[in-house]
Amino acid sequence: MRKLSIKSKVAVAVTTAGLIGIGGGAFAYWTTTGTGSGNAATSAGGQTVVLHATFNAGLTPGESEAVTYTADNGNDTSTVVGALAASVSTSVAQCDPAWFSVTALTSNSTVAGHTTGVSVGSGTLTFKDSAANQDACKGAIITVSVTSN
Numbered sequence: 001m002r003k004l005s006i007k008s009k010v011a012v013a014v015t016t017a018g019l020i021g022i023g024g025g026a027f028a029y030w031t032t033t034g035t036g037s038g039n040a041a042t043s044a045g046g047q048t049v050v051l052h053a054t055f056n057a058g059l060t061p062g063e064s065e066a067v068t069y070t071a072d073n074g075n076d077t078s079t080v081v082g083a084l085a086a087s088v089s090t091s092v093a094q095c096d097p098a099w100f101s102v103t104a105l106t107s108n109s110t111v112a113g114h115t116t117g118v119s120v121g122s123g124t125l126t127f128k129d130s131a132a133n134q135d136a137c138k139g140a141i142i143t144v145s146v147t148s149n
Helices: 006-023
Strands: 050-054 064-073 079-081 084-090 100-102 109-111 115-127 142-148
Touching (some): 050 142, 064 084, 064 142, 084 100
Antiparallel strands (some): 050 064
16 A cells, blocks of 8 residues: 555545534524414304293283293304393284283303203293283293393
8 A cells, every 4th residue: 555645644634624524513504583473263153042931831811930941052162141032922813912021031151062951041921910801812822932142
């Protein structure tokens, strides 16, 4: 094998040092700053529930019956049933709805998603005793309609 001259030894040493410097991880980089954000819309809400009013049959003039209000929620998320408003209608035109009064006490109840029959309030249905003949209400179907705000 041939001997290296001093000049060749220096060249080999410089080349080796250069390769070690590159292979040893000498990297250049820049630093920076930044900001950012992200967003997504929430649910539009407005989910509806089905409300029910339940009371006993057989109401006669001068009597009252307790009314139970329940809700069915077929939605994926829960919702709150707030203020209830109730009204009365009858199946016979001569059976005057004004002869009846109904109350609806609000409970501001949370109704979980996919539940039925959840109690959301109570009230009283009264068949007022009138001086007028109320025979038209015999056998009439009394309907209590309920809404929530």
